Amino acid sequence: MKTTRVQNIFRILLALFMIYAGFSHLTFNRIEFQSQVPDWLPVSKDLVVILSGIVEMGLGxxxxxxxxxxxxxxxxxxxFFVLVFPGNIAQYLDGKDAFGxxxxxxxxxxxxxxxxxxxxxALWSSGAWQTWRHSKK
Structure with missing residues (x-):
């Protein structure tokens, strides 16, 4: 499906945001992002931050x-946004500060x-939702 000019602008903005966020996971915000990793996750918080940063950059x-x-x-x-949401919820429930x-x-x-x-x-700007709806007709 073809996307509109506005969708493309928002897609590019989202992609650049994801690349920036992923880079920040690996560099200057690495410690801050660790506060979002739930304590119940049985994996190193630093590893989760590194891997999620790589995934964000790749998706972007x-x-x-x-x-x-x-x-x-x-x-x-x-x-990806659905999968990281429990970390945001845990940060809220645990009252952990981050990013100032x-x-x-x-x-x-x-x-x-x-x-x-x-x-x-993500679904709108990439045309994913539109493509899915069109496939159902």
Missing amino acids: LALLFWKKQRATIGWALAL ALNSDTARLIRLFFQPVLIAW
């Missing part, structure tokens, strides 16, 4: 450059409401 680059699989990448990115701005229960709670926005953004 794929969303930016891999045109033939764009809808599939949109679904993969939406799934996430320093109150209110800020951490408000952040939770942005995850569905990111999911919708």
Whole structure:
């Protein structure tokens, strides 16, 4: 399916955001992102942050450059946002500060409401939702 100019602009913005976020996982925000890894996860927090950063950069680059699989990448990115959501919930429930701005229960709670926005953004801007709906006709 062909996407609109507006969808492409938002897709590029999301891809650049993902590449930046992934890079920050591996460098200057590495410790901050560890606060989002739930304590109940039986894996090294640092390993989770490194691997999720690599996945974010890969998804961002794929969303930016891999045109033939764009809808599939949109679904993969939406799934990634679903999979990291328990970490955001754990950060809220445990009251862990991060990034300077996430320093109150209110800020951490408000952040939770942005995850569905990111999911919708990935599905809409990549044309994934449109492609799925078209396939059902």
